[in-house]
Amino acid sequence: MSATAPRVPINDLGRALTEESAEITAALSRVLASGWLVHGPEHTAFESELAAYLGAGRVLGVASGTDALEIALRAVTDPARPVVVTAANCGGYTTTAARRAGLTPRYADVDPETHLLTAATVEPVLDERVGTVVVTHLYGRAADVAPLRELCAARGIRLLEDCAQSAGARTGEGMAGALADVATFSFYPTKNLGAIGDGGAIATSDPAVAERVARLRQYGWSGKYQIAEDGGRNSRLDELQAAVLRTRLARLDAGNARRRAIVAHYAERASERVHVLPADGDGHVGHLAVLTTPDRDALREHLAADGIGHDVHYPVPDHHQPAFAAEYAGTVLPVTERLAAEVLSVPCFPELTDDEVARVGDALARF
Numbered sequence: 001m002s003a004t005a006p007r008v009p010i011n012d013l014g015r016a017l018t019e020e021s022a023e024i025t026a027a028l029s030r031v032l033a034s035g036w037l038v039h040g041p042e043h044t045a046f047e048s049e050l051a052a053y054l055g056a057g058r059v060l061g062v063a064s065g066t067d068a069l070e071i072a073l074r075a076v077t078d079p080a081r082p083v084v085v086t087a088a089n090c091g092g093y094t095t096t097a098a099r100r101a102g103l104t105p106r107y108a109d110v111d112p113e114t115h116l117l118t119a120a121t122v123e124p125v126l127d128e129r130v131g132t133v134v135v136t137h138l139y140g141r142a143a144d145v146a147p148l149r150e151l152c153a154a155r156g157i158r159l160l161e162d163c164a165q166s167a168g169a170r171t172g173e174g175m176a177g178a179l180a181d182v183a184t185f186s187f188y189p190t191k192n193l194g195a196i197g198d199g200g201a202i203a204t205s206d207p208a209v210a211e212r213v214a215r216l217r218q219y220g221w222s223g224k225y226q227i228a229e230d231g232g233r234n235s236r237l238d239e240l241q242a243a244v245l246r247t248r249l250a251r252l253d254a255g256n257a258r259r260r261a262i263v264a265h266y267a268e269r270a271s272e273r274v275h276v277l278p279a280d281g282d283g284h285v286g287h288l289a290v291l292t293t294p295d296r297d298a299l300r301e302h303l304a305a306d307g308i309g310h311d312v313h314y315p316v317p318d319h320h321q322p323a324f325a326a327e328y329a330g331t332v333l334p335v336t337e338r339l340a341a342e343v344l345s346v347p348c349f350p351e352l353t354d355d356e357v358a359r360v361g362d363a364l365a366r367f
């Protein structure tokens, strides 16, 4: 590739904004004309449209994916069982949220093929102090939730799905986000369903959980100026974001199909030194195109020389994060630790051109 070929970016949010400019402008104008800025008609409509799409009883908008995790954890976790079991390879969001909720993260290792929690990896770390298990559908791949649900239900443990990376993933028993006690979403702009700023949501089919979330997201109020629930916050999804998310929900399935096709192309082209994690079928929405290689530094140099963007999701497992590594001196997660040194993400977003996808494929083939 010539040194002057334009870079293939790891992401470029401007492309979708340009393509969707007319409908986004119309959505924003509709909000400004309405005079409603928070918790108005767009918010209500988005909540019911996302609930219908997921097949979930109710969706509640909040201000970010991390807020969604914190509020959902508070809503479902028995304070007498304050340990939250999760994976350490998912970017630290659950850890941040659990700690803010006054809970204690504990880590289970992941499956070496899928990089996800399974009932077999979770079971050994469960005890009577565990109140909630958080399963993240990492990179866009829906985890096998049914065995986890059984495992948790038998022990009185709540199960939460983190769907920040998996909006639109479909499994045999329903959509990611409708498979456990409660689920959380992020609408950070790079997510498959992205806002034009921050946003998040909580989905649940348990009316008692929905009621607690509705209070916790707005000061603990049962109604205006009545604080019925301690530990409340202010975490709202505003009307402008909700209006844009409504237009983008309609595009989600097409964008996810394009992402899957991009990952499939990389998998087909990659050399033997590279293993591209497959994103086949409706259970994977291709949030990230992730590969593993024992020669990551060499691959990074090779891609950089070709002007191809890349990143590591995620380089530091949660139990090694400097802020709390000391608390986890006894935690050893062999698979998680090995994968953190081998994973690499390459460009994957629906607006990549065919030519750019081919350039990334060529670079992976020549490695």
Ligand SMILES: *Cc1c(COP(=O)(O)O)cnc(C)c1O
Pocket: 064, 065, 066, 067, 090, 091, 093, 094, 136, 162, 164, 165, 186, 187, 188, 198, 199, 200
């Ligand atoms: C992005 C992300 C979050 C956090 O979402 P924010 O909206 O940035 O707070 C949580 N979990 C996962 C897996 C994510 O990818």
